[in-house]
Amino acid sequence: MFTRNCLVVNHLGRVCLALLVTFVVNQAHAGNNQDNLGVHLKPALGQTPNLHIDNIVSPDGLALPDGSGSAAEGKTLYISACASCHGMSGMQPGNEVAGGKGSIGTDSPFKTVGSYWPYATTLYDYIARAMPYDKQKSLTVDETYAITAYVLELNQIIKKDDVMDKHTLPKVVMPNADGFNELN
Amino acid sequence: MTEQVAGNGLLNRRGLLKATGTGLAGGVLIPVMAPVSAAEDWMTTSGAPMDEYGAPSKHARLKRVNIGAHPYGSGAGSSSTPLEKLNGTITPNSLHFERHHSGIPDIDPARHTLTIYGETNKKLQFSYEDLLAYPMETHTYFLECSGNSYSNVIFPEAADKTVGELNGLVSCSEWTGVPLHYLLDEAGLNSNANWIVGEGADAAGLTRSIPMKIATKNVMIALFQNGEPLRPAQGYPMRLFVPGSEGNISVKWLQNIKVQKTAAYTKDETSKYSDLHVDGKADMFSLEMGVKSLITSPSGKMKLNRKGVYEVSGLAWSGAGGINQVEVSADGGNSWATAALQSEHRNLSLMRFRIPWRWEGQPAVLQSRATDDKGNVQPTRAAALAKYSKSNIYHYNGTQSWQVTQAGVVKNVYA
Numbered sequence: 001m002f003t004r005n006c007l008v009v010n011h012l013g014r015v016c017l018a019l020l021v022t023f024v025v026n027q028a029h030a031g032n033n034q035d036n037l038g039v040h041l042k043p044a045l046g047q048t049p050n051l052h053i054d055n056i057v058s059p060d061g062l063a064l065p066d067g068s069g070s071a072a073e074g075k076t077l078y079i080s081a082c083a084s085c086h087g088m089s090g091m092q093p094g095n096e097v098a099g100g101k102g103s104i105g106t107d108s109p110f111k112t113v114g115s116y117w118p119y120a121t122t123l124y125d126y127i128a129r130a131m132p133y134d135k136q137k138s139l140t141v142d143e144t145y146a147i148t149a150y151v152l153e154l155n156q157i158i159k160k161d162d163v164m165d166k167h168t169l170p171k172v173v174m175p176n177a178d179g180f181n182e183l184n
Numbered sequence: 185m186t187e188q189v190a191g192n193g194l195l196n197r198r199g200l201l202k203a204t205g206t207g208l209a210g211g212v213l214i215p216v217m218a219p220v221s222a223a224e225d226w227m228t229t230s231g232a233p234m235d236e237y238g239a240p241s242k243h244a245r246l247k248r249v250n251i252g253a254h255p256y257g258s259g260a261g262s263s264s265t266p267l268e269k270l271n272g273t274i275t276p277n278s279l280h281f282e283r284h285h286s287g288i289p290d291i292d293p294a295r296h297t298l299t300i301y302g303e304t305n306k307k308l309q310f311s312y313e314d315l316l317a318y319p320m321e322t323h324t325y326f327l328e329c330s331g332n333s334y335s336n337v338i339f340p341e342a343a344d345k346t347v348g349e350l351n352g353l354v355s356c357s358e359w360t361g362v363p364l365h366y367l368l369d370e371a372g373l374n375s376n377a378n379w380i381v382g383e384g385a386d387a388a389g390l391t392r393s394i395p396m397k398i399a400t401k402n403v404m405i406a407l408f409q410n411g412e413p414l415r416p417a418q419g420y421p422m423r424l425f426v427p428g429s430e431g432n433i434s435v436k437w438l439q440n441i442k443v444q445k446t447a448a449y450t451k452d453e454t455s456k457y458s459d460l461h462v463d464g465k466a467d468m469f470s471l472e473m474g475v476k477s478l479i480t481s482p483s484g485k486m487k488l489n490r491k492g493v494y495e496v497s498g499l500a501w502s503g504a505g506g507i508n509q510v511e512v513s514a515d516g517g518n519s520w521a522t523a524a525l526q527s528e529h530r531n532l533s534l535m536r537f538r539i540p541w542r543w544e545g546q547p548a549v550l551q552s553r554a555t556d557d558k559g560n561v562q563p564t565r566a567a568a569l570a571k572y573s574k575s576n577i578y579h580y581n582g583t584q585s586w587q588v589t590q591a592g593v594v595k596n597v598y599a
Contacts (some may be wrong), residue, residue, distance in 0.1 A: 043317045046308025046370050052299050056381050056391060056440065058448045103466025109575045111455065116466075119449050125507035126451040134258075136286065136387040180458065180468045183395065 061170030068145025071153035115153025190521035257285020264352030285388035305372030329353035330430035393447035397447030428503035477554035488592030504554035516549035
């Protein structure tokens, strides 16, 4: 449109210049107000999903599923599904999940679930979504609670027969719960 | 005569082209009537036909470096950008650094959705096609892994490696996508909507929490990188992109955004990407990447094969905003000269800097020091290390030093 107008009025250089100025000003205005595009072009295509499961577990435990498991039940599962990478006692170098108690403030901090992680719910969330490596999301809810419990027991945080479920797991107090600065 | 602007040979930028008499000129004067040469095969036979998706010259030998693999699975690990092979500021998509926690998924966009739920008025699901219909924005942004340059943190002796091997977990692209706040507005945020939690669709289901004040600022659902749909390694079909923040938070293969009152305290934001101090306390959600710069030429494992004037060139960036100044030293930080800044993309992007330097065979230690537009100055290595526990590898932004020996060998050193 701009180009055609410009050609038509080519002999009137002043008109062409005025159109150019208007065009540039409008462009600059649009560039400074990119949000306006969103206001005017609101597709609103989001749909209510038919089936959607909340898999993100936070310390409040509200997204934890029904089910349960104890360390005693988790031991066999851990040995078959986890020990090859994490070690029988959870202390395989590079993949430690146990040990390091009291080491975090020293010259040689040794970060494990027991020595470093602030919340027990994170353990359930992570095992459920990302473990075992190469068979992710293959564990049942009860198996996930049981392995969670066994890793906590390896770190002497809970007892062998303590049952972990959506009510008990969020109540577990981790040794390094106060070890973090939130936002800086 | 060129003007020296700092110790050990750093020259005024304007002097570079005049410095030919001191050795910069490698060109040879060609007689005007030179005969047409037919000495090479490519001059006498027609070349290759067109192809569907191009590749770089095999002579350029471009490849990612440090392709590391987790001992328990080849998909987990990282690869780095060969910074020493590149110039300008944009990283080619094939050379963008990678960090995967359970490999690269092969996602069919027709079977992938993004769901926004939690502390919202509505739970909304979007297809890839849906997102393509939304207004998009295009910005040039750097992306840096929080663990970049870890070799210079953990090794007691400076590792003899290239700049890409040492510092190549940083890249820069033109990203195009849908501003996240359009989708959050459509879902409607409740009064408790303080955080978003992004979750990937990869086997690791990587999950990170982002404070709402960052999420509604300049975060986008990125769909295109340097003009083409995201590569699988960068999150195809969609990823979060959080400019200026540690790379891990720009969740790839994004499938869920849960809006919450609190953070989720996932494994990657508690046990991994938290920064331990000497007192035993660790920072969580320390997302912003610090002001940083690197000389990419001359750099580690290069050799100066002639005496004369060289262009010292490198990259600078800051997660706080733009780069205001880069200074370069050729004498290990005793004296500094201001480099020329060459990039039209200034905010949260890589900035290319350049300065001429005369080398006549003298020993030298080359360093760069960036200052961002918030006044943050890149720290020395010692100052950067002093901030954290010895075990912490995250958010290291100390000075990179290159020693140049009398033989012209360039080597990583701690200085």
